Amino acid sequence: MTLIDGRAISKAILEGVTAGVAELRAAGTTPALAIVVPTDDEATAWYVRSIVRAAERVGIEARRIDLHGTTAVELVTELAALSADPAVHGIICQTPLPKGITLDQVGQHIAPAKDVDGANPESLGRLAAGLPAFAPATAQAVVEILQREQTPLEGADVVVVGRSNVVGKPAALLLLAENATVTICHSRTRDLAAHTRQGDVLVAAVGRARMLGAEHVKPGAVVIDVGTNPTPDGGLVGDVDTEAVEPVAGAITPVPGGVGPVTTALLLRNVVTAARG
Ligand SMILES: NC(=O)C1=CN([C@@H]2O[C@H](COP(=O)(O)OP(=O)(O)OC[C@H]3O[C@@H](n4cnc5c(N)ncnc54)[C@H](OP(=O)(O)O)[C@@H]3O)[C@@H](O)[C@H]2O)C=CC1
Numbered sequence: 001m002t003l004i005d006g007r008a009i010s011k012a013i014l015e016g017v018t019a020g021v022a023e024l025r026a027a028g029t030t031p032a033l034a035i036v037v038p039t040d041d042e043a044t045a046w047y048v049r050s051i052v053r054a055a056e057r058v059g060i061e062a063r064r065i066d067l068h069g070t071t072a073v074e075l076v077t078e079l080a081a082l083s084a085d086p087a088v089h090g091i092i093c094q095t096p097l098p099k100g101i102t103l104d105q106v107g108q109h110i111a112p113a114k115d116v117d118g119a120n121p122e123s124l125g126r127l128a129a130g131l132p133a134f135a136p137a138t139a140q141a142v143v144e145i146l147q148r149e150q151t152p153l154e155g156a157d158v159v160v161v162g163r164s165n166v167v168g169k170p171a172a173l174l175l176l177a178e179n180a181t182v183t184i185c186h187s188r189t190r191d192l193a194a195h196t197r198q199g200d201v202l203v204a205a206v207g208r209a210r211m212l213g214a215e216h217v218k219p220g221a222v223v224i225d226v227g228t229n230p231t232p233d234g235g236l237v238g239d240v241d242t243e244a245v246e247p248v249a250g251a252i253t254p255v256p257g258g259v260g261p262v263t264t265a266l267l268l269r270n271v272v273t274a275a276r277g
């Protein structure tokens with residue numbers, strides 16, 4: 001069983017990002033990311049700090065805009081202003097959003113060219129149509145990890161558990177583009193384990209601590225655990241019961257140290273892509 005090292009993958013991606021930033025700066029452009037934070041959620045705050053830290057290291061300017069308890073109108077106005085600001089190349093709007101506001105709604109006001117976390121439904125549509133678009137960084141991280149681990153995807157049976165617009169759905173579209181045979185499971189799926197046991201690759205994006213056990217995993221499968229569930233003692237666990245699955249799986253991403261750090265690196269890579277225009 002291989003424990004996949006997400007931090008090492010993140011480091012390798014960030015080296016490429018640093019080189020890309022240097023090129024842009026030499027040509028007179030300082031790549032800039034706007035991070036809109038409409039929540040005081042603690043897990044989100046951690047993610048934002050980690051984006052800002054990584055951005056500083058690679059030379060990307062990170063502008064943080066705190067809008068706790070904002071209204072839909074205020075949020076949309078801010079996203080539209082950032083979309084029109086030539087000094088801003090990438091925009092990410094953090095979730096969760098205040099009650100009654102959905103990311104699909106406000107995401108429409110992020111210009112697709114700056115939509116580095118794929119929040120605009122237009123970006124998701126373009127992704128589905130096979131047109132160039134930014135995918136959410138987390139969904140990209142799933143595929144990037146599989147590719148770097150040299151997991152064959154063409155013709156492989158890949159099972160994604162979860163169908164959110166941020167993770168499950170775009171991850172399934174990206175895997176389909178790699179010619180995998182993709183099954184998407186969700187809360188209404190009958191006999192989840194019967195499906196997940198077919199997966200040469202299993203992607204868990206549910207948001208339920210340690211929900212998937214040994215009975216859900218095909219022997220030798222590569223398991224990508226996207227879940228980041230806070231524990232009462234301030235820790236973090238995935239959607240997969242890693243200890244139970246270890247004797248069955250071929251490889252697995254740990255939580256922490258798996259998909260999370262790769263997500264941050266890919267978000268910044270997207271900013272460089274956006275800044276290149
Ligand atoms: N590492 C990272 O970078 C990131 C990690 N995450 C983590 O990934 C996880 C998923 O996030 P997100 O997609 O936003 O979550 P959502 O809550 O939006 O979606 C969860 C999905 O899981 C499905 N689901 C819920 N319960 C079950 C069940 N019992 N059996 C099968 N499917 C079920 C839901 O089905 P239905 O559609 O039917 O309701 C839904 O499609 C969370 O732990 C989140 O913290 C999220 C973003 C980034």
Ligand SMILES: Nc1nc(=O)c2c([nH]1)NC[C@@H]1CN(c3ccc(C(=O)N[C@@H](CCC(=O)O)C(=O)O)cc3)C=[N+]21
Nearest residue numbers: 044047093094095096138228236256257258260261263
């Ligand atoms: N629009 C939007 N896009 C997101 O991608 C998004 C979001 N909103 N809102 C919040 C969630 C959460 N999320 C994480 C990313 C990285 C880690 C991460 O790197 N975690 C570390 C550990 C953190 C710790 O130890 O506490 C790791 O997994 O190794 C965690 C969580 C992205 N999210």
